[in-house]
Amino acid sequence: MLASGKFDSLCSEDAADLRVLFRIGAVPLSVPADVVAGLYQVGRHELFRSGENLPRGCIGFIDLATPVEVFDVAAVLRIEPVTADAPVVLVIDSPVDGWWGLLADRIDRVVAARRMESWPIPLLWQLHGTVPFDRIEQFDGQLHCCCNTQQLLAMVKGEP
Amino acid sequence: MRFCGFFESAAGPLAVAGETLLEVIERPALSRLPLAPPCCLGVFPFRGQLVVGLGHDCFGDAARGAAGELMMICATDSGMVGLPIQKVVRIVHQDGNRPFVSEAAGGERPRGWLGDYPFEGRDFALIDVDQLLEQIPRP
Numbered sequence: 649m650l651a652s653g654k655f656d657s658l659c660s661e662d663a664a665d666l667r668v669l670f671r672i673g674a675v676p677l678s679v680p681a682d683v684v685a686g687l688y689q690v691g692r693h694e695l696f697r698s699g700e701n702l703p704r705g706c707i708g709f710i711d712l713a714t715p716v717e718v719f720d721v722a723a724v725l726r727i728e729p730v731t732a733d734a735p736v737v738l739v740i741d742s743p744v745d746g747w748w749g750l751l752a753d754r755i756d757r758v759v760a761a762r763r764m765e766s767w768p769i770p771l772l773w774q775l776h777g778t779v780p781f782d783r784i785e786q787f788d789g790q791l792h793c794c795c796n797t798q799q800l801l802a803m804v805k806g807e808p
Numbered sequence: 809m810r811f812c813g814f815f816e817s818a819a820g821p822l823a824v825a826g827e828t829l830l831e832v833i834e835r836p837a838l839s840r841l842p843l844a845p846p847c848c849l850g851v852f853p854f855r856g857q858l859v860v861g862l863g864h865d866c867f868g869d870a871a872r873g874a875a876g877e878l879m880m881i882c883a884t885d886s887g888m889v890g891l892p893i894q895k896v897v898r899i900v901h902q903d904g905n906r907p908f909v910s911e912a913a914g915g916e917r918p919r920g921w922l923g924d925y926p927f928e929g930r931d932f933a934l935i936d937v938d939q940l941l942e943q944i945p946r947p
Contacts, residue, residue, distance in 0.1 A: 675841075675842060677842075725842040725843060726842060726843060727842050765853070767853075767857065767858040770851065770858055770860050770886070770887050771885075771886045771887045772845055772848070772860050772886040772887060772889065772941065773841075773843065773844070773845060773848075773860075775845070775886060776845035776846070776946060776947065777843065777845075777946075777947065779843055781842075784841070784851070784858060786853065790839075791839040791841065791851065793841055793842060
């Protein structure tokens with residue numbers, strides 16, 4: 649395991665005020681740290697499973713206390729898929745769906761949201777379809793889309 | 809006092825009303841983000857806000873030339889957007905309403921077209937940027 653989700657015990661910031669910055673391909677994304685139960689690096693061969701009756705968007709499981717479904721969100725975001733040989737799984741703690749895994753190429757860092765400049769999602773984006781992001785935030789010159797993990801999972805699963 | 813901007817663009821000569829037009833800048837570096845709307849090349853921070861930078865395909869079939877190295881920042885009902893332009897011809901003050909011809913002489917009309925605005929011996933396509941955005945096809 650790379651890290652547990654108790655980020656607020658590691659620094660003076662509340663976990664809700666921290667962002668986990670990660671990448672899928674070359675695309676920088678983020679999630680609030682308070683939704684992250686853990687970060688795990690896995691081997692691709694351990695994760696990808698074919699021929700099983702997997703839920704839509706699910707590409708495999710990681711074995712924690714219970715099996716946690718891992719989802720590849722690249723297709724719904726219309727970005728290049730994860731290609732890392734040892735990808736990272738962000739285990740998301742959802743009040744609705746329980747634990748689920750978000751597949752990423754790598755974790756960049758954890759930063760305090762107050763260190764990031766932040767904007768709402770441009771209205772023009774929202775007029776053209778569902779956008780599973782809450783904010784656009786800039787850190788170190790890079791813009792990150794902050795994911796609404798509940799909306800994102802619903803999109804991956806094909807739920808309305 | 810009202811004013812109007814006249815420009816060269818991929819869609820030919822364009823005119824934009826002054827209350828929409830905020831600034832003309834050199835085309836900045838754009839950050840491509842997931843699920844970008846059609847015609848959107850990316851976004852960039854500008855004067856505290858995030859501007860959606862459009863490609864020259866935003867003008868529709870009327871876009872035949874190069875996008876240009878400038879960007880016209882406009883205030884719209886959908887937020888700030890940047891339209892690509894090649895050149896600033898003139899930004900002039902207007903005294904009262906100028907008449908314009910509602911029928912184009914020929915060729916494709918850019919999205920958001922309101923009519924042709926005669927200026928210095930040429931017809932400039934007067935566009936409403938909000939209407940241009942509404943006319944971009946939904947995926």
